[in-house]
Amino acid sequence: MVKPNYDNSIMSITNSLLKYYGVKPHHATLPLADELLAKDYKNVVLLLMDGMGVNVLERSLPENAFLRKHIKTELSSVYPCTTTAATTSVLTGRTPAEHGWIGWSCYFKEVDKCIDLFSNLESGTESPASDENQPYKYMPYDNILSVIGDNVKTCAVWPYTEYFADTMEGICEHIKNLCGNDERKFIYAYHAQPDHDIHDFGVDSDCIKQMLLNYNNQLEALVNSLSDTLFLITADHGMKDITMKCVEDYPAINRALIRHICVEPRCCSFYVKEEYKTDFPQLFTNAFGNKFKLFSHKEFLESGLLGNGVPHSKTEDFIGDYVAAAVSDVALWYKDINGGYEDFKSAHAGLTKEELTVPLIVIQKQDIC
Structure with missing residues (x-):
């Protein structure tokens, strides 16, 4: 059994970012991130790849692949190590205990129903749990983009914002365009892969290997097209065949x-x-x-x-x-x-190294080799 390490976790990155952009952090920062941010890049990009744990990268890419070469350290996810809890911790810098978004489906005594938190659907159905969105009614939160927004231009690249993207191509295009102007900015980007397909096909499937090889090449090309940009790439959790x-x-x-x-x-x-x-x-x-x-x-x-x-x-x-x-x-x-x-062929949210251990990939333009 492996336990999360909240002092060296994905949540620690956010607390370093809060500190860097002039907001009091909620928990301990990550020394490595503090050191990198002190170099004062014009653009800081935090890219969260759903399910891309260390074991997934090691099984899918050769050691000399661009992404693996730039792994600076390993981090712990939060617990439960699942998208609902982990992405909320990354967006807030707070623990699952603090923000309450602990898993996919939770029981709300107020309506006597189990509710899928992201969708407000009654769990196991396709029906809304209620007219009001219960999770956001009882567990609203301020994310890092709004908290630091007075101190730096912030942009979110994912399927729910102005900069819509649900493919790696779309994510890279938005990041390239946003980083191309002279404005200092923080960019948060999220991709639902490889988690989505690993659930269906398993960690060792050929399609996952090909997907991550494609992502590796696309991100290398993106970084090579930019300047004065710090990329922090991590995952919300890892995956384990089950x-x-x-x-x-x-x-x-x-x-x-x-x-x-x-x-x-x-x-x-x-x-x-x-x-x-x-x-x-x-x-x-x-x-x-x-x-x-x-x-x-x-x-x-x-x-x-x-x-x-x-x-x-x-x-x-x-x-x-x-x-x-x-x-x-x-x-x-x-x-x-x-x-x-x-x-599912593969899943997450267990107390194993495969599920809890994620990479911190650091790419600095000056460091590319």
Whole structure:
């Protein structure tokens, strides 16, 4: 079992950026990032590649590939090491405990529903959970772009902003154009790959190797076209090949639950019926042995896995009576409203090195060789 290191994490980059742009950081900064930022580049680009953990890069690219040559260090993701929690920590500089966006699906007692946080859909359905967006109603946050916006020009390149991009080609084009003028700026860019395809095809698939080789070449060409720019490239989490299990295939566990599993398939939050609370640990061990580390509600909150700081008022709500954190190659979820479930080949949010370890790739124009 591997634990997150919040003092040397993706969140630390953001705190260094806050400090550099004149805003008090929320947590410890990253010394390496502080040193790089002190060189005072005109453009600072933070590119977040979803799922591009160290193991993914090492399995997909040769050692002399542009991206691998520029790995300066390894960082920890946050926990759960999943896009919802990790990207929010990168955008805010705060721990999952503090911001509350801890996983894909969380239970909102206000509407008595499990909700997919990014979409506001009732989990397992295609229907909105309510007319109001519950996650943003109860867990709004200021991201780094708005917080530092008085001190530097900020731009976001991703599918939800003025600079729309959902391909590497689009991301590179926007970054090239934005960096081409004389204005000092901070650019945050996000790409949903390779995570999306790794879920479907696995870490070692040929299509992932080809995808990352293409990205490697595109980013090398982009950097070679620019000047006075610092690139910080990292990932929200890594990926691990897994076997998906369906809770309906484990009647002893399924009948003990008040509602379906929440948070993530590799960080399962269980809300248990009163009459099963005492026996649930044994029921779970009977089914899964040592494939997961099982925590009680109290144990999980006190474990430090969600990070320090003052917890958000919703964080405790989202932690059920028990939490199972994957420590092997198994994930557990439930059937959706149509009787299907995601048969992922690879996933994240477990307590393994593959899922928690991400690269910090640093590219300085002057350093390109």
